[in-house]
Amino acid sequence: MPTAIKIENVSKQYRLGVISTGTLSHDLNRWWTTRVLRREDPYLKIGSVNDRSAKADSEYVWALKDINMEIEQGDVVGIIGKNGAGKSTLLKLLSRVTKPTTGTIKYRGRIASLLEVGTGFHPEMTGRENIYMNGAIMGMTRAEITRKLDEIVDFSGCERYIDTPVKRYSSGMTVRLGFAVAAHLDPEILVVDEVLAVGDAEFQKKAIGKMQDVSKGEGRTVLFVSHNMTAVKNLCKTGYILKNGLIDYTGSIENVIERYLDGQDERSKINIGEIKERQGNGLLRFTDIKFIDESGQSKETFEVGEPLRICIAFKIENEALKSATSRIDIGINDMMGNRVTWLSTYMYSDTVDLKKGNVVFEIPQLLLNEGTYNVNLFSQIDGDLADWICNVAKINIVFHDFYKEGRVIPERQGCLVTNFILK
Amino acid sequence: MKMNKNGYTEITPNDRLLNLNLRELIAYKDLIYMYVKRDIVTMYKQTILGPLWFVIQPILTTVMFMFVFGNLAGISTDGIPGPLFYFAGIILWNYFADCLNKTSGTFTTNQNVFGKVYFPRLVVPISVTISNLVKFFIQFAIFIIIYIVYSFKGVGIAPNWYALLFPLLVVMSAGLALGFGIIFSSMTTKYRDLTFLLQFGVQLWMYATPVIYPLSTMPADKQWIFQLNPMTSIIETFKYGAIGNGVFSWSWLLYSLIFMAITLLLGTIIFNKVEKDFMDTV
Incomplete structure (x- = not known):
C-alpha cells in the first residue's frame, strides 16, 4: 500500500502566558537574530517537555516534539493519550489550521477533519443553505453538494426541518446535520476527534457505522482520536500513544490499548x-x-x-x-x-x-x-x-461460584452479575 | 503548502515570500459564492424593510449632510444640487469604508471557523468586497434615479465620456479597501492596538477625502496634498464623470491605481504569511 501520510520530525512550539509587551521584545529579538544576523531562532532551542501538571520552567513549551509517523493508505489509526498529550495539536497540523514549527508533513489527497462538525453554520440560514455553506467550507463544490444533497438530508434525519433556520434546531439536530455533511465529503483522509461523544445513541451507532464503511471500502485512511477505548478498539487496526508531546508507543491496536491502560496503573501506587x-x-x-x-x-x-x-x-x-x-x-x-x-x-x-x-x-x-x-x-x-x-x-x-453450582459466566457477557434464581 | 509531482501535498514551516496560490483560490470559488450569498441573505433577516435599508441609510446620511454641511456650515457644492453631490460621494465612500472596516477584522471575527477547517483565508475578505458590491449597486441605482429626476428639472448636468471610468473606479476602491483591510487584519492578530486606530481613522479619512466638499474649493497650489490620498482622485473622477464638476487628472488617477496595486500586493504578502499560524497568536 502506498503511503497516505508521512510526518517527518514535526514539532510544534507554543508560548505560555498572555501576549503583551513582553511578547513584542521576544518578537523583535527573534526578528533581529533570524533576519538580520541570519542565525537560528533563539527560542527554538529552549522550551520544556509538555507536562501539563509540572511547574513551568520555560516560557516556551513543545506541544509536539520530533514526531515521525508513516501511515499507509487504507489504515485506520487510533491516536490515544491523556489530555494535553498533543493529540489535537497533531490533528490541527494535519488539517492545516496552523503550521508546524519545524518538520514537514506530506499527504496525498484531500483531508477532511471532523475536529468539530457544523463549522460555519449560520443560525439565520436554513438547514439546506447551511449544508451548502458547510460543504463549501470543507472544500466541496456546489455541484458535488447538489448531487449528494438527498443522501445528506436522509443521513441527518432532519428532513422535516431542512427549510427551517438552524437557530430553531436542537443542539443534537445541528450536530447530526454537521456530521451528515462531513460524512459525505468522501475525502481520501478522514480525521476524527471525539465527535462521537455527541448525538443520541441511535445517531452514534449510525456515525460509527459510517466511519467503518468509510475505512473498509475504497481504501480510505482514517485517523481517530478518542478516549473511548471500546470505540478505538472496534475501529482501528494500529495505534499511537502520545505522551507529553512525544510518541510513547506504536503498534497494533491491542498492544497500544494494553500499554496505555498499564500506564494508567502507575497512578494507583x-x-x-x-x-x-x-x-x-x-x-x-x-x-x-x-x-x-x-x-x-x-x-x-x-x-x-x-x-x-x-x-x-x-x-x-x-x-x-x-x-x-x-x-x-x-x-x-x-x-x-x-x-x-x-x-x-x-x-x-x-x-x-x-x-x-x-x-x-x-x-x-x-x-x-x-x-x-x-x-x-x-x-x-x-x-x-x-x-x-x-x-x-x-x-x-x-468470579467465584456466585451461583453455588460451580459454573462460570462465559466471557463478554456484560459487566453486571444479576442475582437470580431459576423456578 | 505546495503540491509536488507525485500528488503529495506538503506542509512545511516556511513558504516562499509571495505564494499567491491563485489556483487554490479558484478551486474555492464556490465558497466565495456561498459567503457572498450568506452575507446578503442574513444581513437583514428578521427585518421588515429588508434590503430597503441599503437605500434608507445613504438617503438619511445625505439629508443630514445637506443640513449640517450645506446649511449650517455653508460648504459649497460647486453649484451642484446638494442631494446629487452628497449622494455621489457617500455611496462610493461608504463602499470603500464598509469594505475596509469589515475586511480588517477577517482574522479576529472568523477565528472560530479558521480554527477548525483549512481553506484559503483570502476567500473571506474577497467575499466581503463582493457582497458589499451588491449593496453599492443598489445604491448606485438610486443615484441614477435622483440623477434623472434632476436632469428633468433642467439643472443642466450631463454625464461625459469619463463616466466610462466608473467600473475602474469601483475596482480601485475595492482593491484599496481589500489591500488596507488585509494588512490591518494581519497586523492585529497579535497586537490589537491598530484596531483602535482604524475605528476613528476611517472617519477622519473621510474628511481628508472630498466627499462633503469639492476639491476645487481648496487652494490650487495645495490640492496636491489632498491628492496624495489615493481615494481623492477616485471620488473626484466619479463626480467629474457623472456631473461634470470636479478635478480630474490622468496622472493622479494613475497614481491611485499604482497605490492600489502596491497596497494589494503588500497586503497579500503579509496576509499569506500570517494565515499560516495566526491561530497560535490571535
Whole structure:
C-alpha cells in the first residue's frame, strides 16, 4: 500500500502566558537574530517537555516534539493519550489550521477533519443553505453538494426541518446535520476527534457505522482520536500513544490499548493526596481510598457477591467551613472508560459531615462481573467542584461460584452479575 | 503548502515570500459564492424593510449632510444640487469604508471557523468586497434615479465620456479597501492596538477625502496634498464623470491605481504569511 501520510520530525512550539509587551521584545529579538544576523531562532532551542501538571520552567513549551509517523493508505489509526498529550495539536497540523514549527508533513489527497462538525453554520440560514455553506467550507463544490444533497438530508434525519433556520434546531439536530455533511465529503483522509461523544445513541451507532464503511471500502485512511477505548478498539487496526508531546508507543491496536491502560496503573501506587492531576477549588481534598472486606481487611481484589465497604478519607481546607450542600461521588468505570455504576452521598442526603474527614459507602453484595475497574472520586461543595480525580484506584473482581453450582459466566457477557434464581 | 509531482501535498514551516496560490483560490470559488450569498441573505433577516435599508441609510446620511454641511456650515457644492453631490460621494465612500472596516477584522471575527477547517483565508475578505458590491449597486441605482429626476428639472448636468471610468473606479476602491483591510487584519492578530486606530481613522479619512466638499474649493497650489490620498482622485473622477464638476487628472488617477496595486500586493504578502499560524497568536 502506498503511503497516505508521512510526518517527518514535526514539532510544534507554543508560548505560555498572555501576549503583551513582553511578547513584542521576544518578537523583535527573534526578528533581529533570524533576519538580520541570519542565525537560528533563539527560542527554538529552549522550551520544556509538555507536562501539563509540572511547574513551568520555560516560557516556551513543545506541544509536539520530533514526531515521525508513516501511515499507509487504507489504515485506520487510533491516536490515544491523556489530555494535553498533543493529540489535537497533531490533528490541527494535519488539517492545516496552523503550521508546524519545524518538520514537514506530506499527504496525498484531500483531508477532511471532523475536529468539530457544523463549522460555519449560520443560525439565520436554513438547514439546506447551511449544508451548502458547510460543504463549501470543507472544500466541496456546489455541484458535488447538489448531487449528494438527498443522501445528506436522509443521513441527518432532519428532513422535516431542512427549510427551517438552524437557530430553531436542537443542539443534537445541528450536530447530526454537521456530521451528515462531513460524512459525505468522501475525502481520501478522514480525521476524527471525539465527535462521537455527541448525538443520541441511535445517531452514534449510525456515525460509527459510517466511519467503518468509510475505512473498509475504497481504501480510505482514517485517523481517530478518542478516549473511548471500546470505540478505538472496534475501529482501528494500529495505534499511537502520545505522551507529553512525544510518541510513547506504536503498534497494533491491542498492544497500544494494553500499554496505555498499564500506564494508567502507575497512578494507583502513589499517595492520593499528592496526585497533581485533579480539578476543583481544593476546599476539600481526597487523601485516601480503601476497599474493606467483611473481616475489616483492606484489599484490592474481591469476589463477585462479596460485601464491600469503600472508605474515603479527605481533609478540608478550612475547619470552620460551613456549607449548605456538599456531596461525594464515586464513579466506577470499566477498563475501556465506560461508566459502569455510580455511588453518591447525594442519593441519601444534601450534605456530608465534612468535619468527620471520611465517608463510608457500604455495598452489601458486589454485583460487578469479573474484571478490573477504575474508580473516580468527585466532590462538590455549595455547587462548586471541590476535588475531582480520575482513575484514583483500581478494584479487581474475580468470579467465584456466585451461583453455588460451580459454573462460570462465559466471557463478554456484560459487566453486571444479576442475582437470580431459576423456578 | 505546495503540491509536488507525485500528488503529495506538503506542509512545511516556511513558504516562499509571495505564494499567491491563485489556483487554490479558484478551486474555492464556490465558497466565495456561498459567503457572498450568506452575507446578503442574513444581513437583514428578521427585518421588515429588508434590503430597503441599503437605500434608507445613504438617503438619511445625505439629508443630514445637506443640513449640517450645506446649511449650517455653508460648504459649497460647486453649484451642484446638494442631494446629487452628497449622494455621489457617500455611496462610493461608504463602499470603500464598509469594505475596509469589515475586511480588517477577517482574522479576529472568523477565528472560530479558521480554527477548525483549512481553506484559503483570502476567500473571506474577497467575499466581503463582493457582497458589499451588491449593496453599492443598489445604491448606485438610486443615484441614477435622483440623477434623472434632476436632469428633468433642467439643472443642466450631463454625464461625459469619463463616466466610462466608473467600473475602474469601483475596482480601485475595492482593491484599496481589500489591500488596507488585509494588512490591518494581519497586523492585529497579535497586537490589537491598530484596531483602535482604524475605528476613528476611517472617519477622519473621510474628511481628508472630498466627499462633503469639492476639491476645487481648496487652494490650487495645495490640492496636491489632498491628492496624495489615493481615494481623492477616485471620488473626484466619479463626480467629474457623472456631473461634470470636479478635478480630474490622468496622472493622479494613475497614481491611485499604482497605490492600489502596491497596497494589494503588500497586503497579500503579509496576509499569506500570517494565515499560516495566526491561530497560535490571535
